[in-house]
Amino acid sequence: MDIAQANDELGIEGILQICSGQGGFPVIIVDNEHARAEISTYAGQVLSYRREGQDHDLLFVSEHAHFSPGKAIKGGIPVCWPWFGPDPEQKKRPDHGFVRTRPWRLLETQAMAQGSTRVRLGIRDDEATRALWPYRFALELEITVGESLALALITRNTDERPMTVTQALHTYFLVGDIRRTQVLGLAGHDYIDKVGETADRRQSGPVNFDGPVNRIYLDSAEELIIDDPALGRRIRIERGGSRSAVVWNPWIEQSRAMGDFGDDEYLGMVCVETTNAAADAVEIAPGDSYCLTTAYHIQRD
Numbered sequence: 001m002d003i004a005q006a007n008d009e010l011g012i013e014g015i016l017q018i019c020s021g022q023g024g025f026p027v028i029i030v031d032n033e034h035a036r037a038e039i040s041t042y043a044g045q046v047l048s049y050r051r052e053g054q055d056h057d058l059l060f061v062s063e064h065a066h067f068s069p070g071k072a073i074k075g076g077i078p079v080c081w082p083w084f085g086p087d088p089e090q091k092k093r094p095d096h097g098f099v100r101t102r103p104w105r106l107l108e109t110q111a112m113a114q115g116s117t118r119v120r121l122g123i124r125d126d127e128a129t130r131a132l133w134p135y136r137f138a139l140e141l142e143i144t145v146g147e148s149l150a151l152a153l154i155t156r157n158t159d160e161r162p163m164t165v166t167q168a169l170h171t172y173f174l175v176g177d178i179r180r181t182q183v184l185g186l187a188g189h190d191y192i193d194k195v196g197e198t199a200d201r202r203q204s205g206p207v208n209f210d211g212p213v214n215r216i217y218l219d220s221a222e223e224l225i226i227d228d229p230a231l232g233r234r235i236r237i238e239r240g241g242s243r244s245a246v247v248w249n250p251w252i253e254q255s256r257a258m259g260d261f262g263d264d265e266y267l268g269m270v271c272v273e274t275t276n277a278a279a280d281a282v283e284i285a286p287g288d289s290y291c292l293t294t295a296y297h298i299q300r301d
Contacts, residue, residue, distance in 0.1 A: 003018050006106060015111055016029065018106070028119055030145045037143075037149070041105070043079065045079065045100065051147075054298070056233075058235065060174040062075050064261055075172045079168075080166075080170050081100075081139060084276070103123075114146065124139070135159045142154070155282075159286055163284050164283045168274065169275075171274070173270050173272060175228045176230020176268070178266060178269070180228075182227045185223055186207055189217050212250060216278050229301070233299060235297070242294075245274065246272075246273035247271065248271040249266055274294040
């Protein structure tokens with residue numbers, strides 16, 4: 001991306017500019033009356049969202065995150081697509097698909113009513129993607145920065161065959177102390193427990209954290225809440241186009257084993273992901289599209 005040209009064509013004076021970020025990746029800076037956000041065009045990834053007048057970011061990014069080509073950025077809102085988790089065909093393709101390690105195009109920016117700002121990014125198939133996944137597609141991510149942060153991930157099947165995808169907006173939330181944090185809205189829902197020997201279980205009460213958590217919740221509620229008393233806030237999560245949700249915290253041993261994550265950083269983060277995962281796969285007919293949405297609202301105690 002030519003940053004100067006991008007600013008000439010898509011910058012919004014006093015609200016949105018494109019600059020060079022970590023690793024030299026172009027970063028879109030949105031600073032409007034409601035919030036400040038940073039969006040990397042590499043990976044199509046929101047890295048930061050902070051409401052006006054608030055001390056803490058909504059999102060967590062590891063201090064050890066890689067900002068280099070071919071590496072995933074640990075934190076923010078990675079896009080997992082066209083599969084979530086390990087390669088479903090066991091062909092040694094990358095976990096969580098391939099769009100989180102590729103550059104996206106900045107397609108459109110828009111100053112909206114009530115002071116919000118919309119950014120639209122896109123990525124299409126090419127020879128390299130078709131070598132990994134033999135379909136033609138157009139994938140777009142619409143990000144709206146306002147009193148809340150809203151995302152829409154839109155898959156368009158431009159191939160002549162139906163395609164099946166699993167996917168996630170793999171959001172890393174900043175929390176004050178994971179040991180005091182709870183996730184609400186999943187009581188009574190079945191989940192696949194991925195820690196240790198995979199098992200099917202049912203959630204009783206809120207999700208608490210006193211060890212590693214890696215769960216795929218099935219037929220989950222459209223609205224979830226992260227209760228974070230250490231930072232004095234609740235994060236309300238609205239979801240659309242999703243019947244599954246993932247909750248993840250690596251805890252101590254896995255944190256120490258990851259080269260792009262600090263040994264103690266698990267204390268300050270939790271992933272609550274809007275997904276189509278496990279049996280919640282989506283089939284898209286030729287010429288059709290599918291939209292996965294999420295919105296995050298910060299509520300002060």
